[in-house]
Amino acid sequence: KRARRGGVFNIFPADLKRMDSMALARKGFDRILVDAPCSGTGTLRRNPDAKWKMTPERFEEHRHDQLAILKAALPYLKKGGKLYYVTCSLEKEENEQVLDLFLAEHPQLRPVSVPSFGEPAGMGQRLWPGEENDGFFLGVVEKI
Numbered sequence: 001k002r003a004r005r006g007g008v009f010n011i012f013p014a015d016l017k018r019m020d021s022m023a024l025a026r027k028g029f030d031r032i033l034v035d036a037p038c039s040g041t042g043t044l045r046r047n048p049d050a051k052w053k054m055t056p057e058r059f060e061e062h063r064h065d066q067l068a069i070l071k072a073a074l075p076y077l078k079k080g081g082k083l084y085y086v087t088c089s090l091e092k093e094e095n096e097q098v099l100d101l102f103l104a105e106h107p108q109l110r111p112v113s114v115p116s117f118g119e120p121a122g123m124g125q126r127l128w129p130g131e132e133n134d135g136f137f138l139g140v141v142e143k144i
Helices: 016-021 023-027 048-053 056-076 096-105
Strands: 029-035 077-087 109-112 119-121 124-127 136-143
Touching: 016 023, 016 056, 029 056, 056 077, 056 096, 077 096, 096 109, 096 136
Parallel strands: 029 077
Antiparallel strands: 077 136, 109 136, 119 124, 124 136
């Protein structure tokens, strides 16, 4: 919904569990956006009750899920393609550390610099919440 409101119509949401059966996926994608499940610390302005659900165990569960999703998406990325990793978390454990682990396990990837729009965060950018926006993280890797 938000993409359409922003005038973006060339997004193809996909269920990673069903990608093998899709002809388009077999060709590979130039760009993949992983909007990973996370703690949502960047949305506390709009969802203040979320802070009561945060525990160290939940952060570890999120990191495990985030890495699993990135690994599942990787086979569908063409050589030279870019994978965009986004969370609405402000936490290093769910952002920089996840990308560091992912890159360490996949030598066929390299980090791509992200245009500055917030605060540098490892190989990505973190935008802090404001009056008009939620906080989030963006990191990009390229398959070489």
